[in-house]
Amino acid sequence: MPAVQFQNIENTRLPAKPLHLAIGMFDGMHLGHRAVIDMAIQSARRSGGLAGVLTFAPHPTVLLRPDNPTRLICNPGTKARLLVETGVDFVITQQFTPELAQVEAEDFIPLLLKHLPRLNTIYVGENWRFGRGRRGDMAMLVAGAKKHRLTVVGVSHVSENGKPISSTRIRACLEDGEIEEANIMLGYSYFAEGTVMPGKALGRDLGYPTLNIPWEPGLRPRLGVYAVEVSGEKAPGKYRAVANYGLRPTVENSTQPRIEAHLLGPCPFTGGDQIRVDWLRFIRPEMKFASVDELTAQIAKDRAKAEAFFDLA
Ligand SMILES: Cc1cc2nc3c(=O)[nH]c(=O)nc-3n(C[C@H](O)[C@H](O)[C@H](O)COP(=O)(O)O)c2cc1C
Ligand SMILES: Nc1ncnc2c1ncn2[C@@H]1O[C@H](COP(=O)(O)OP(=O)(O)O)[C@@H](O)[C@H]1O
Structure with a gap:
């Protein structure tokens, strides 16, 4: 079954099964991103739940740093396709609005639960930041999740050449013509x-x-x-x-x-x-x-x- 795609969490309609949700921008869909998403897929398969991805568009910097937004490796269509091809059951693309940018880190999990009441486990890269001013970190996510009896899995970095793989590193390689190194980190x-x-x-x-x-x-x-x-x-x-x-x-x-x-x-x-x-x-x-x-x-x-x-x- 190909993944079902939703625009925004409030429009998401899913069967009543425990949700395993990988959250992130996932620009480039590199090996680190895939590790996070694969973790969600494996847990969901083991436990009879559903695996999905919550991602955002446009990139937050389009709103927060309009004069110099992050230049993306993947256009939205390509990213959506690469996400669907991972084998997840659903993909939610959440519009990153000025209102969303104002949501405090403490209010992020309650916001998710309002629209995804069957949320069971959240999967993120260990350095993921969220909430207004990027104030939320792994510790806050774990603390917030505990209150609502959710599990958080912080997936550790995948490294290449002794350094963590990141979209930033891949961008630098592409700009320098270091295509082979970019391809190793992308995994394709x-x-x-x-x-x-x-x-x-x-x-x-x-x-x-x-x-x-x-x-x-x-x-x-x-x-x-x-x-x-x-x-x-x-x-x-x-x-x-x-x-x-x-x-x-x-x-x-x-x-x-x-x-x-x-x-x-x-x-x-x-x-x-x-x-x-x-x-x-x-x-x-x-x-x-x-x-x-x-x-x-x-x-x-x-x-x-x-x-x-x-x-x-
Ligand atoms: C392998 C290859 C290398 C090229 N290198 C350059 C280059 O260094 N500088 C440049 O101005 N055009 C370069 N071109 C582009 C040519 O100007 C262009 O392919 C040619 O004018 C044909 O244009 P057309 O497809 O519009 O007919 C290159 C094209 C190829 C296939
Ligand atoms: N080895 C080749 N590589 C790329 N295109 C080729 C090759 N051999 C034939 N073609 C054909 O040639 C066309 C391009 O010719 P070209 O003279 O560059 O014209 P244009 O760039 O104006 O379309 C392509 O659409 C393709 O169908």
Whole structure:
């Protein structure tokens, strides 16, 4: 059964079973997030309860720090899908309103219980903060839960390279082009999705036809050339490719970043197809070339690097 999705806790209608609820922003859905959610799923399965996620949109910083909100790894649609794919029974997306931002930490559990009376256990990462001014911490959550006979499970950090995995660390990696380290922490390959759009048909003339998709996530990964894999419903499997993610300063200097993927072998996709691009390795930063000939010569080298990465050379 795919997860049932609800907008806001007051609209949540669930069967009368004990609820095991993982709470958080879960931006990126990295290995640490998955550990929290998996804990909720396992407990619910063991005890005949229901496992779910409570997450928030927009990110609280959109309201609290509008001049510099947190730039998100996942757009809301992608996050919702990744959440559903974890195997939870339900996902609640709670609108983060000015009123919610004013709720005191002490009032948070009573608010949950008002709308989720069968709440049994709350699962959070051990450093999770909540309530007005982020005053609520693990100790307050445990104290509040005790009063209402709830259980709180604080899931300890999952580490990579001796340091806790966090969305902040993954953002820094993506901005620096450290895609392999980002992918290790995510537990899957960073990916982009979109509908193939027509370009200026220059790619074919250059000898490097490309599948182009616009890609403008909150958190913009480093502009440059990457080894990627392209997939889509139209054709099974993954297609190795070399892609530029950028603004194309040599030919147009756009303000809208785009992924242009040149497949290393035959290409089953065309304009209008829905594709997914998995990012695997950063090859070089995007550059402005003095001529299209220089760009073309560089693309030949990029292609060779991608082939070497895939061990095809
Ligand atoms: C592997 C690869 C690397 C690229 N690197 C750059 C680059 O460094 N600078 C740049 O301005 N454009 C770069 N491009 C983008 C080309 O300018 C663009 O693909 C070409 O002009 C075709 O455009 P079209 O798809 O609109 O026809 C790159 C494209 C590919 C496929
Ligand atoms: N190896 C390949 N990689 C990407 N696209 C390819 C490849 N071979 C053929 N194509 C086709 O070429 C088209 C892109 O050609 P291109 O000249 O870049 O034009 P445009 O970017 O204007 O669509 C793609 O839609 C795809 O169907």
